[in-house]
Amino acid sequence: MIGQLIVLLAGALTITVLTVIIGPAVFHHHLLQTDLPMGSAELIHIELAYRDALALALGVGLVVSLLTAGLVTWNLARRLRRTLHGLTSGVDELSRGHYSTRVPSVGAGAELDSLAATLNDMAARLDAVEETRRRLLSDLAHELRTPIATLSAHHEAMADGVIDPDAAMPILAGQTMRLSRLADDISEVSRAEEGQLAVTLRPLAVDELLVSTLQEWEERFEAAGVALQGGRAQGDPPTVHVDPDRLAQVLGNLLSNALRHTSPGGTVIVSAAAHGSTVEITVADDGDGFTAEDRSRLFERFFRADSSRTRANSGSGIGLTISRALVDAHGGTLSAASEGSGRGATFTLRLPRVAAGR
Template sequence: MTPRRPMRRHALATRLLAGQAVVLLAGALTVGLVAALVGPPIFHEHLLQTGHPQDSPELAHIELAYRDASFISLSLGLLISLLAAGAVSWFLARLLRRPLGLVTDAARELARGHYATRVPDVGSGTELDTLATSFNVMASRLEGVEDTRRRLLSDLAHELRTPIATLAAYHEGLTDGVITLTPEARTVLVEQTERLARLADDLDEVSRAEEGRLALTRAPVLAADLLRAAADSVRDPYRSGGVDLRVDVDPAPDLLVDADRTRVGQVLTNVLSNALRHTGPGGTVTLSAHRDGAEVVLQVRDDGEGIAATQLPHVFERFYRGDSARSRDRSGSGIGLTISKAIVDAHGGTIDATSAGAGTGATFRIALPSPQHGNGREGHARSDEPVSPSNLHKT
């Protein structure tokens, strides 16, 4: 840790004392001038009113005594004030020096990239404790951002490694003549190339959503239509996987949501694909909708693997791998749910996942504003409106 300069340790006390001294000197000068210009004439007039002659020796002696007494009194008052100011400045500097020094040292360490640095609780007063608490919150968030960045880079390298290694191996084999360009080899090359392209597209999609560059064409749309369209888009893979996909819109057939039909369909498809990957043959996935206050909730519930409690807070993070079987399949990029959250946030809605634990299934809730009740966060729907970053929640 870089040592602190001694001069800076006393700079605060020096500035406090100097400030107090300037104020006191200005006050003393003002009082002295007022006393010298106003006091003697008034005192002289009162002496004359008591019957003292104008040229009386006693009158001159009394006025001299008045001036000396005033000067001594003001001097002693100024001296006592300066001593008191010095004591108060020293006390305040001592009270503030340690917590401010701790915050300064912590900020210096944070600037050097030591994001685990925290300011200890020094108990020096409400304002300083609030400053220390705010600093620690900021440091925690920076540490979280740094951890996410490191994990993102690591997972991105992991995602790129397999297709690049496959393409490199086939390229080397084709160059050396060990492999011929058969239909099977061509299929592998196309699949890995498409995987890289899909990863690039997904990353761009997340970036555009989180940076507020998504264009939403919002309009009132029936929730039942969204659910049926999403179910139709994944009907074949569900049938192939032996999973029963049900759409339950009978309790609320007329619910409207204020949404971009294509984007919300993308969200539902991502969630349904995730549910299919983690629901075994013979399982059931149910799509439903219901009203919750001013919002309409689109719900996807499965009876598959479930999600552990420790994984629930991270299911929407990019490339999160709490359970490799749950986080992605072989062809997925691992950020489908991240994209879904960014799209829902752009609508001013929320998406969350709940599960009672492993083997109990999972439920994803997508809450979107209803035009029937207005949208307190987004205002009226507008077509082709770029999403402002201020309307996006943290992903």
């Protein structure tokens, strides 16, 4: 506001000086061209009248202009200060970990409103990350509680002589293995999300990958009573630049997920298709499916669409998380779709296609 007032005062001073110096001189020059005698009372009266009228008009105009400009400047400065205060307070609350804080939009201009919207979006993302962190800690506590309780109970029973150590050893070994597997899962998903999983890329025909994957999983699907079908891409077999082992791991996770959620008598179809510069590999089943609410969380760590499932019959809950991280490392995308609970699910893997002759 002080800067604006300085500009206004400088402008007013400039106008005043120019008007006082130039205006009377020009007016006096024109009066001399009349027939009035030099130094006559009429000539002096006319010049005094001109100067008085000019001073009065200029003074009133400057006062009104300064008051109006000052009022507008004060109003704008107040609005900006209120907006910046709200932004500063919001950022301060976010820095303290209060991620539910939102910055109000007071209509102080498109730029500041855009900044407020960006801060609110950042706060929402931080809030979601914090919620994921809390949920992850809760899931870890839940995953650890059961094996630790089992180990503790059996050790106490052996110490009291209630249970024979030889009979307890298989149980203790199983729970220890479960803890070890959980630690490996956590390490694997952390490395995947941090982009530390190494991939060795080479050209690979998609049909070759599908054939090897179907052969590997065919026996397990037959044992579960679920039909496994494969479809080859039309035309020339497309080629992708991938790590065969890592991509096989992704397809294995998708097939394991489909087998787990498909009842005996159901069908799982694995197919591939080329669309321009992209190759799509889909794994579709007619099993449990998932709801729209679960879709946004399918790739989160330790998330299970059916909360009633246990680790023993629903997996670790990180297969899809690792799969998406691996697909991202290949420059592709992994998405999921379902028409609702009990109506099956389709997972689509999209990878860049290797151009012919390369």
